[in-house]
Amino acid sequence: MAIGQKIQKLRKKNYMSQEKLAEQLGVSRQAISKWEVGESIPDTDKVIQLSLAFDVPTDYLLFDDMIDCKDDAVIANETTNKRMDIAIPVIAATGVSLIGLLISIAAYFTWQTVFTVSVGLIVQITAIIFFEAMRTKNNESKSKIYRRHFYSINLWLILPFPVFYSFQFALEFYPYPRLLLIDLLFTAITYLFLCGIITFVMRKART
Structure with missing residues (x-):
């Protein structure tokens, strides 16, 4: 299978249009079309970008002919392994972040002090540092997608108490009795609106 056929196959397998692939690689749609029909071949730097975009060697x-004989099985296996390498830190760090939130909740209802609640927040910050360290170690282009997923989930876990205490601090300047x-x-409204x-901004950036 020629390189153009492989590009077309991988592009369709990843549900990408020629326009989207061209935008990702910084080339014109016509260039992608020429590669796929065999009128031209991509430069070396574009081959590297293609391998990263499609998660293939x-x-x-x-x-x-080198890998065609094991084609889909090799690609599927390597892609799965790479995605798991990135997904595991997301799952692990999110789990730790959830534990941090539970610690903050328990600390609040037990002692109701900012200091004790901040212990849970420190755990969550540690989870973020761990995730970023593992993401940098993997150094995969797909990790950007997982990064957006991670933060779009974890901001809901991290923001409750910062929003709560910020709101409480602001209300200290309200001169009238409050319920x-x-x-x-x-x-709650502020928290839901902010998150x-x-x-929404993260999802718009992803499209």
Whole structure:
């Protein structure tokens, strides 16, 4: 199978249009079309970008017969392994972040002090540092997608108490008597609005 056929096959397998692939590689759609029909071949740097975009080794793209005999099985296996290498830190760090939130909740209802609640926040920050360290270690282009997934989930876990205490601090300047239920309601609305906006922005950036 020629390199152009492989590019077309991988592009369709990843549900990418020629326009989207061209944008990702920094070339024109016509260039992608010419590669796929065999009128031209990509430069070496573009082959490297293609291998990263499709999660396949460059050898698969460059050599006609070297990997064709084990084609889909090799690609599927390598792709799965690479994705697991990135997904595991996401799952692990998110789990630690959830534990941090539970620690903060338990600390709040037990002692109700900022200091004790911050212990859980420190655990969550540690989870973020761990995730970023593992993501950098993997150094995969796909890790950007997992990074967005990680933060779009974890901001909901990390922000509750920072929003709560920020809101409580702001309300200290309110000169009139307040009801606890109203305070909690406005805190919840602020939290949901803030997380919703950030999540929306992240999803827009992904498209």
